[in-house]
Amino acid sequence: MEGTTQMRILVVNVNTTESMTAGIGEQARRVAAPGTEIVALTPRFGAESVEGNLESYLAAVAVMDRVLSYDQPYDAVIQAGYGEHGREGLQELLDVPVVDITEAAASTAMYLGHRYSVVTTLDRAVPLIEDRLLLAGLDRRCASVRSSGMAVLELESEPERAVDAIVAEAEAAVRDDHAEVIVLGCGGMAELEATVRERTGVPVVDGVAAAVTVAESLVRLGLSTSKVRTYAPARPKKMTGWPITR
CATH class of the missing domain: 3.40.50.12500 (Rossmann fold)
Known part of the structure; x- marks a missing residue:
C-alpha cells in the first residue's frame, strides 16, 4: 500500500x-x-x-x-x-x-462472558439471525435474540426512541435471559454501544x-480462507450476466 x-x-x-x-x-x-x-x-x-x-x-x-x-x-x-x-x-x-459482522460479534462476545444475547431491529429478523448463528456453530452460548421493534431506517430517523427500545431489550436480556454480554444486532447500531453498556452494566459488542x-x-497472521474444499473457487463455466456491474 x-x-x-x-x-x-x-x-x-x-x-x-x-x-x-x-x-x-x-x-x-x-x-x-x-x-x-x-x-x-x-x-x-x-x-x-x-x-x-x-x-x-x-x-x-x-x-x-x-x-x-x-x-x-x-x-x-x-x-x-x-x-x-x-x-x-x-x-x-x-x-x-x-x-x-454476525460471526465476529458473537465469537468476540464469548471471550467476555458465559452467554450473550443479541438485540436486533424488527422481529422478522430474529429467525435469520438465529439461523446464521446456528450455521456458524455459535448458537450454544446465545441466551436469546431479542427484537427492539425498530426498523433499520428508524435507527437514523428516530434515534431517541431507538435507544430506549434497544436498551429496554438489552436490560431484559440481562435480567430475564441471564445474558452476560450484549451484542448489537445491526450494523447501524454502532453508535449506541456506550449507551447500552452504561445502562446495562455489561460488555457490549458492536459487530463492525x-x-x-x-x-x-x-x-x-498471514491467514485466509481455506480453498481445498468448501470454499474452493467456483468451477470455470459460463455465467450469464455476471458480474452485473462491468
Missing part, C-alpha cells in the same frame, strides 16, 4: 443507504489500528434496508458485485450486515480474508468494530 498504509480493508454495507454506509465506515475507522485504511462501500443495487430473506439474498449478490467492481488492491473484506446471507459466496470469490479487529488479526 502507498504511504503509511499497511493494510486496506473493504467494509461493505448490505443496503443502499449511503448515510448508513458512512456511519459504518466511521465506526470501523474508530477501532482500526494505525496504518489500516478503511474503505466503506455501498452496493450499486438492492434495498434501502435489509430486513428479510428476499432483501438478504439480493444483498448477498449486490455485495459480491460491489467488491468485484472495486479496482484497487485490498487485504480483507467485511460484510457489514447482521444475520445476512452471502459470506460463503464472498469466501469462494476472494483470496483475502472475509469476515461477517469486532469484525475490523478480527480482519486485521487475520491479515497480520
